[in-house]
Amino acid sequence: MIKAVVISVITVASAAAALADDAPVFSRPPDSCGTVQAPPLVAQKPIFAPGVQRVIHLNKNGGMYNLANAPTDSAQNVANARIVSQRGTGMIMIAPLEAGFDYNQVRECVINHYKPYNVRIVETQPKGEHIEAVVGGNGTELGFPSGALFGIASADNFCGVTETGIAFTFSRTHTNVPRKNEELCATIAHEVGHLLALEHEVTPIDLMSYVLIAQSNTKTFVNGNAQCGVDPQSTNPCSCSSGTTNSGARLGQFVGARPAETNPPSLTVKDLKDGGKIPPAFTIVAEASDAEGMADVLVYVDGTEIGHSAQPEGKTYKISGSATEGQHMLSVVARDLAGNLTKKDFNLTFAKLATGDSCIDNGACEGNICAQTTDGNYCTQSCDVNADTCPEDFACDGRLNACILTTGGCCSANGDATGSFLLALALGGLVLRRRRR
Numbered sequence: 001m002i003k004a005v006v007i008s009v010i011t012v013a014s015a016a017a018a019l020a021d022d023a024p025v026f027s028r029p030p031d032s033c034g035t036v037q038a039p040p041l042v043a044q045k046p047i048f049a050p051g052v053q054r055v056i057h058l059n060k061n062g063g064m065y066n067l068a069n070a071p072t073d074s075a076q077n078v079a080n081a082r083i084v085s086q087r088g089t090g091m092i093m094i095a096p097l098e099a100g101f102d103y104n105q106v107r108e109c110v111i112n113h114y115k116p117y118n119v120r121i122v123e124t125q126p127k128g129e130h131i132e133a134v135v136g137g138n139g140t141e142l143g144f145p146s147g148a149l150f151g152i153a154s155a156d157n158f159c160g161v162t163e164t165g166i167a168f169t170f171s172r173t174h175t176n177v178p179r180k181n182e183e184l185c186a187t188i189a190h191e192v193g194h195l196l197a198l199e200h201e202v203t204p205i206d207l208m209s210y211v212l213i214a215q216s217n218t219k220t221f222v223n224g225n226a227q228c229g230v231d232p233q234s235t236n237p238c239s240c241s242s243g244t245t246n247s248g249a250r251l252g253q254f255v256g257a258r259p260a261e262t263n264p265p266s267l268t269v270k271d272l273k274d275g276g277k278i279p280p281a282f283t284i285v286a287e288a289s290d291a292e293g294m295a296d297v298l299v300y301v302d303g304t305e306i307g308h309s310a311q312p313e314g315k316t317y318k319i320s321g322s323a324t325e326g327q328h329m330l331s332v333v334a335r336d337l338a339g340n341l342t343k344k345d346f347n348l349t350f351a352k353l354a355t356g357d358s359c360i361d362n363g364a365c366e367g368n369i370c371a372q373t374t375d376g377n378y379c380t381q382s383c384d385v386n387a388d389t390c391p392e393d394f395a396c397d398g399r400l401n402a403c404i405l406t407t408g409g410c411c412s413a414n415g416d417a418t419g420s421f422l423l424a425l426a427l428g429g430l431v432l433r434r435r436r437r
């Protein structure tokens with residue numbers, strides 16, 4: 001059965017082989033999805049307790065993926081070659097999503113399709129177990145001819161949840177499709193659907209059919225019994241249930257419903273004020289809580305997620321990130337399990353810290369040295385003891401070749417090699433003394 005399905009994919013792929021590699025042309029009917037419609041190739045136990053919210057990493061930035069004869073593992077970017085590859089094993093690169101798509105529209109659309117269900121979308125790599133939805137490329141990366149596939153899911157546990165699955169959506173195949181942003185969204189939702197226990201069904205408006213949104217006009221996971229197949233003219237027996245299937249009901253069964261309360265979480269952001277200054281490499285510290293359950297805290301720079309955390313210490317979330325120097329809008333968002341958001345915006349100047357400013361690491365400082373002292377950490381800079389190039393209230397220490405606060409005491413430094421000599425001297429027991437004034 002598996003073999004037969006694979007052969008049909010190859011046939012469709014061959015029909016599309018004439019398409020120029022660099023100019024994907026949309027033509028129906030290519031199979032829009034290469035996912036093998038068969039029960040699990042690899043038994044995978046659900047690793048989440050009932051009610052735990054699953055995480056989907058929506059990745060528009062591409063990356064390197066390892067096609068291996070091994071279970072799919074989103075954390076390691078390993079896809080199961082037996083399921084998704086027409087070229088055997090090896091490393092492949094998926095390009096980032098092309099310009100020309102309205103990514104914000106696509107993202108909001110995907111979030112909306114999954115809103116009723118107990119999943120949340122993040123756009124930066126999660127620390128915990130998750131499903132990945134990578135959006136980019138044209139399918140040739142996996143050995144399919146360009147334009148042959150809209151997407152394919154590395155669904156080791158087809159008919160159940162592939163907890164660490166990877167869903168590939170080939171954006172370039174959508175380039176010339178009518179209503180391409182909605183269709184791209186529909187493919188992402190469809191391929192993720194395969195990782196969440198869904199198989200193809202014929203209902204035109206269902207996300208698990210092949211019917212284009214230009215023809216069905218709208219798409220959703222329908223809660224209603226449907227014949228398996230890809231469109232009303234192309235039916236097949238169901239693989240995952242007897243008789244009919246039902247995408248909406250199966251998501252309810254395998255994923256569960258999202259909590260429905262509407263109280264937003266509380267959020268306090270530490271050490272940031274609107275109009276303030278922040279180093280280009282930074283760590284945001286926020287306290288967030290929600291009576292009905294927190295999901296995560298996310299940090300955005302100019303609307304792009306640059307990091308998130310779902311692993312607080314108590315109520316404290318720490319998210320590290322970086323941005324180019326200059327003016328940016330930094331937003332911190334607390335999100336609860338129901339999807340309620342509390343957002344704080346800060347217009348900030350991203351610039352390295354001046355000598356004397358308090359710091360956490362060397363990279364935050366203009367002088368690239370964050371000195372540790374018994375009175376706290378401060379930025380400093382290297383100097384020439386003969387030229388006296390240090391700012392006021394600082395003196396050049398000839399042994400360290402660094403400016404030292406004249407009111408400071410013993411000194412060491414944080415982190416990398418730039419500062420390690422300071423640390424080494426401090427460990428040697430040297431005490432810095434006032435040299436000026």
Ligand SMILES: [Zn+2]
Nearest residue numbers: 033034035200
């Ligand atoms: Zn499919």
